Amino acid sequence: xxxxxxxxxxxxxxxxxxxxxxxxxxxxxxxxxxxxxxxxxxxxxxxxxxxxxxxxxxxxxxxxxxxxxxxxxxxxxxxxxxxxxxxxxxxxxxxxxxxxxxxxxxxxxxxxxxxxxxxxxxxxxxxxxxxxxxxxxxxxxxxxxxxxxxxxxxxxxxxxxxxxxxxxxxxxxxxxxxxxxxxxxxxxxxxxxxxxxxxxxxxxxxxxxxxxxxxxxxxxxxxxxxxxxxxxxxxxxxxxxxxxxxxxxxxxxxxxxxxxxxxxxxxxxxxxxxxxxxxxxxxxxxxxxxxxxxxxxxxxxxxxxxxxxxxxxxxxxxxxxxxxxxxxxxxxxxxxxxxxxxxxxxxxxxxxxxxxxxxxxxxxxxxxxxxxxxxxxxxxxxxxxxxxxxxxxxxxxxxxxxxxxxxxxxxxxxxxxxxxxx
Amino acid sequence: xxxxxxxxxxxxxxxxxxxxxxxxxxxxxxxxxxxxxxxxxxxxxxxxxxxxxxxxxxxxxxxxxxxxxxxxxxxxxxxxxxxxxxxxxxxxxxxxxxxxxxxxxxxxxxxxxxxxxxxxxxxxxxxxxxxxxxxxxxxxxxxxxxxxxxxxxxxxxxxxxxxxxxxxxxxxxxxxxxxxxxxxxxxxxxxxxxxxxxxxxxxxxxxxxxxxxxxxxxxxxxxxxxxxxxxxxxxxxxxxxxxxxxxxxxxxxxxxxxxxxxxxxxxxxxxxxxxxxxxxxxxxxxxxxxxxxxxxxxxxxxxxxxxxxxxxxxxxxxxxxxxxxxxxxxxxxxxxxxxxxxxxxxxxxxxxxxxxxxxxxxxxxxxxxxxxxxxxxxxxxxxxxxxxxxxxxxxxxxxxxxxxxxxxxxxxxxxxxxxxxxxxxxxxxxxxxxxxxxxxxxxxxxxxxxxxxxxxxxxxxxxxxxxxxxxxxxxxxxxxxxxxxxxxxxxxxxxxxxxxxxxxxxxxxxxxxxxxxxxxxxxxxxxxxxxxx
Numbered sequence: 024x025x026x027x028x029x030x031x032x033x034x035x036x037x038x039x040x041x042x043x044x045x046x047x048x049x050x051x052x053x054x055x056x057x058x059x060x061x062x063x064x065x066x067x068x069x070x071x072x073x074x075x076x077x078x079x080x081x082x083x084x085x086x087x088x089x090x091x092x093x094x095x096x097x098x099x100x101x102x103x104x105x106x107x108x109x110x111x112x113x114x115x116x117x118x119x120x121x122x123x124x125x126x127x128x129x130x131x132x133x134x135x136x137x138x139x140x141x142x143x144x145x146x147x148x149x150x151x152x153x154x155x156x157x158x159x160x161x162x163x164x165x166x167x168x169x170x171x172x173x174x175x176x177x178x179x180x181x182x183x184x185x186x187x188x189x190x191x192x193x194x195x196x197x198x199x200x201x202x203x204x205x206x207x208x209x210x211x212x213x214x215x216x217x218x219x220x221x222x223x224x225x226x227x228x229x230x231x232x233x234x235x236x237x238x239x240x241x242x243x244x245x246x247x248x249x250x251x252x253x254x255x256x257x258x259x260x261x262x263x264x265x266x267x268x269x270x271x272x273x274x275x276x277x278x279x280x281x282x283x284x285x286x287x288x289x290x291x292x293x294x295x296x297x298x299x300x301x302x303x304x305x306x307x308x309x310x311x312x313x314x315x316x317x318x319x320x321x322x323x324x325x326x327x328x329x330x331x332x333x334x335x336x337x338x339x340x341x342x343x344x345x346x347x348x349x350x351x352x353x354x355x356x357x358x359x360x361x362x363x364x365x366x367x368x369x370x371x372x373x374x375x376x377x378x379x380x381x382x383x384x385x386x387x388x389x390x391x392x393x394x395x396x397x398x399x400x401x402x403x404x405x406x407x408x409x410x411x412x413x414x415x416x417x418x419x420x421x422x423x424x425x426x427x428x429x430x431x432x433x434x435x436x437x438x439x440x441x442x443x444x445x
Numbered sequence: 446x447x448x449x450x451x452x453x454x455x456x457x458x459x460x461x462x463x464x465x466x467x468x469x470x471x472x473x474x475x476x477x478x479x480x481x482x483x484x485x486x487x488x489x490x491x492x493x494x495x496x497x498x499x500x501x502x503x504x505x506x507x508x509x510x511x512x513x514x515x516x517x518x519x520x521x522x523x524x525x526x527x528x529x530x531x532x533x534x535x536x537x538x539x540x541x542x543x544x545x546x547x548x549x550x551x552x553x554x555x556x557x558x559x560x561x562x563x564x565x566x567x568x569x570x571x572x573x574x575x576x577x578x579x580x581x582x583x584x585x586x587x588x589x590x591x592x593x594x595x596x597x598x599x600x601x602x603x604x605x606x607x608x609x610x611x612x613x614x615x616x617x618x619x620x621x622x623x624x625x626x627x628x629x630x631x632x633x634x635x636x637x638x639x640x641x642x643x644x645x646x647x648x649x650x651x652x653x654x655x656x657x658x659x660x661x662x663x664x665x666x667x668x669x670x671x672x673x674x675x676x677x678x679x680x681x682x683x684x685x686x687x688x689x690x691x692x693x694x695x696x697x698x699x700x701x702x703x704x705x706x707x708x709x710x711x712x713x714x715x716x717x718x719x720x721x722x723x724x725x726x727x728x729x730x731x732x733x734x735x736x737x738x739x740x741x742x743x744x745x746x747x748x749x750x751x752x753x754x755x756x757x758x759x760x761x762x763x764x765x766x767x768x769x770x771x772x773x774x775x776x777x778x779x780x781x782x783x784x785x786x787x788x789x790x791x792x793x794x795x796x797x798x799x800x801x802x803x804x805x806x807x808x809x810x811x812x813x814x815x816x817x818x819x820x821x822x823x824x825x826x827x828x829x830x831x832x833x834x835x836x837x838x839x840x841x842x843x844x845x846x847x848x849x850x851x852x853x854x855x856x857x858x859x860x861x862x863x864x865x866x867x868x869x870x871x872x873x874x875x876x877x878x879x880x881x882x883x884x885x886x887x888x889x890x891x892x893x894x895x896x897x898x899x900x901x902x903x904x905x906x907x908x909x910x911x912x913x914x915x916x917x918x919x920x921x922x923x924x925x926x927x928x929x930x931x932x933x934x935x936x937x938x939x940x941x942x943x944x945x946x947x948x949x950x951x952x953x954x955x956x957x958x959x960x961x962x963x964x965x966x967x968x969x970x971x972x973x974x975x976x977x978x
């Protein structure tokens with residue numbers, strides 16, 4: 024196949040999947056691995072039904088989607104599968120543009136390389152992303168918006184990027200983790216600096232003014248959401264509050280649900296705080312360590328979200344895994360890629376299996392699925408540590424020096440546990 | 446015993462006539478077509494000229510309460526929480542409408558059901574008084590009514606309207622809750638009997654032998670307090686039981702007598718009862734014998750037991766079918782006795798979701814409009830967008846109108862209130878209407894599960910009720926009353942109850958492992974060292 028046709032062919036394939044009546048789609052829509060209460064299509068439909076029947080969707084405990092999605096699907100478009108296919112195509116296209124910006128290639132090149140076909144395939148054919156999209160989970164939109172944000176930021180379009188991140192945060196408040204690397208990316212370049220670390224050279228004042236611009240967009244969107252939700256603030260508690268207070272303990276591949284199912288009631292608020300703050304802790308260290316390459320910092324933070332966020336679905340680690348294809352320079356330095364791959368395979372097989380054994384077959388109990396979600400956590404963590412290692416290891420390059428005198432090859436290795444004393 | 450009744454009579458005579466009190470008791474026995482015998486006791490005390498307490502004046506001291514016949518313990522609760530109307534029922538078993546017809550007392554919901562109309566007040570809110578009422582009644586009747594909290598409470602005003610008059614002093618509000626898993630037993634009957642003026646020593650209540658009543662196929666008791674303008678406060682204590690003589694008799698015969706049903710007899714009448722009677726509804730067939738013989742009035746034989754009447758108390762009332770060797774159950778198909786027959790089921794094989802389906806059959810040759818009320822605890826989430834109404838295998842959304850849906854809302858104490866669906870169904874003659882809606886089952890915290898979590902949760906039955914006559918004009922020949930569907934068992938997914946510590950330890954270990962490895966990488970300085978061999 025000609026490499027230039029990969030994107031169109033894959034997009035056609037994805038559109039075909041959307042229009043064909045696939046068997047098992049009903050099962051996908053109910054699956055806990057790919058739908059969380061925050062992204063489930065059923066809940067979106069229920070919210071639309073309540074809106075049609077003059078019931079406040081945010082009054083009940085079942086609807087957690089953003090009012091923006093609600094207004095789009097209730098006025099402009101009905102929620103039809105083709106929208107999810109288009110969103111996937113936009114995501115793949117954005118990933119491609121990020122790649123071109125990072126490689127310093129022309130944005131509108133006619134020819135396409137093998138790497139680019141690989142990037143597009145890694146997004147559209149990634150099962151962690153394809154299945155949620157087929158199940159019409161709104162995590163597809165969150166991922167596409169995240170990629171659009173990174174695309175605009177890489178191409179140096181501040182307003183578009185800030186508007187896109189404001190949308191992303193409105194849909195999924197945890198995306199606030201990505202705000203700092205995106206601001207840094209806007210004032211520096213997306214080109215790979217991993218091999219040659221240097222201090223941050225962007226202008227801090229510019230970051231402050233960009234942050235002001237972001238706040239403006241964000242407040243406008245919050246205001247719009249309030250107007251859509253009939254001038255009340257209740258949507259904030261139902262939609263953003265759900266990520267912080269975990270009112271729905273539906274199982275998912277993440278670490279929160281079983282922990283808070285089994286938590287003693289009087290410790291619940293404390294651990295909710297700990298789990299939320301834990302996510303925020305990563306922002307500064309990652310941004311400081313990777314100040315020379317903010318795109319890589321954003322990539323690592325997406326990995327953190329894909330491991331630790333509340334109401335995790337497979338679409339979150341899926342985005343991280345697909346984005347690995349953007350950074351071919353680090354592939355050679357991954358610390359234990361085989362272990363990570365095997366952990367992911369292991370988790371991907373165990374999760375649906377143990378879930379069925381627990382809730383459908385009744386032969387297992389909740390601990391079976393919990394064990395599978397721990398494996399998923401291990402896989403996510405291993406991927407994260409791997410990527411972090413490779414991103415720093417590349418700076419040292421391949422050190423192989425032939426020693427003089429004895430004619431023997433002395434092996435030089437990178438010391439892992441050497442503590443920096445300064 | 447004799448002394449007690451003398452004292453009661455004396456007390457009755459000497460009571461200052463602040464309010465006139467009147468006590469009536471009545472037992473209705475009806476042989477059913479499936480060989481069972483339905484018995485319904487009702488004990489009515491009327492406080493003449495008394496008005497329910499005005500809730501806006503709760504701060505001021507209440508007028509003193511002098512009762513001769515009315516139970517003081519219940520009266521105090523009604524005054525303390527300013528209750529205008531109160532209905533409490535405790536039932537066990539499933540009322541079989543098709544074979545037994547409508548019960549004499551319509552409230553036959555399985556388990557406990559409590560609903561009260563209260564005037565709104567700024568002194569104490571309705572919800573505060575509702576909580577007080579629940580706890581007071583649960584103490585009085587030894588029932589777990591205290592658990593009828595905000596997770597169970599709703600306000601379905603259309604299905605449960607005020608049965609008496611509306612007092613003029615305040616805007617009235619309804620609180621309704623039901624607990625299907627409540628088990629009704631002897632400990633509930635004893636306090637119930639204590640509310641009667643003659644206890645179980647004389648009159649009809651002497652028949653109430655707990656060993657027999659709670660052995661019945663269906664049994665239930667009710668307390669109904671209503672206020673009628675012009676009459677006063679009426680307290681009606683009811684007890685219904687459906688016995689199965691064919692099951693308990695050796696020869697599988699359906700013959701019954703009061704002695705065989707209750708293993709007790711009425712020795713003397715209650716001296717304070719202004720009327721006391723036993724009426725036996727006579728079957729349509731003719732091959733029976735009833736003793737003692739008495740003139741029939743409108744298809745039933747009525748025995749007057751009151752002390753004022755001249756007739757002697759019949760020691761036993763019995764009915765025989767002499768020509769019948771053993772009872773033969775009528776062969777199906779049988780025409781149901783009620784115009785509507787309802788079946789409600791929860792389908793689905795997994796513990797995470799299912800389909801709630803209700804099928805309502807109209808047995809009459811006329812179209813029937815029925816109110817439909819579904820109160821679902823937040824254990825189940827209804828997907829209202831999947832609601833389908835179907836008859837004769839075609840979708841007929843027009844048959845369901847006036848749909849009102851109230852999703853579960855989070856209460857100040859963090860609990861979710863039940864969701865409530867209310868609609869008007871139009872059921873075409875001689876056909877079946879099927880309603881189905883998909884449901885999701887909740888995942889609860891491990892502390893929210895009951896100790897026997899694997900048993901599942903009882904889902905309260907749905908209610909079908911006739912609409913007020915102004916809304917539709919159904920001829921009286923198809924008159925019907927409120928219908929409760931049986932409860933359903935919901936199989937909820939359970940977490941492991943034995944390992945909260947293990948989960949906390951394992952999850953935290955994983956998080957610290959990843960956190961540790963990640964920050965270990967970030968905080969180290971990278972240098973190249975030579976490895977000496």
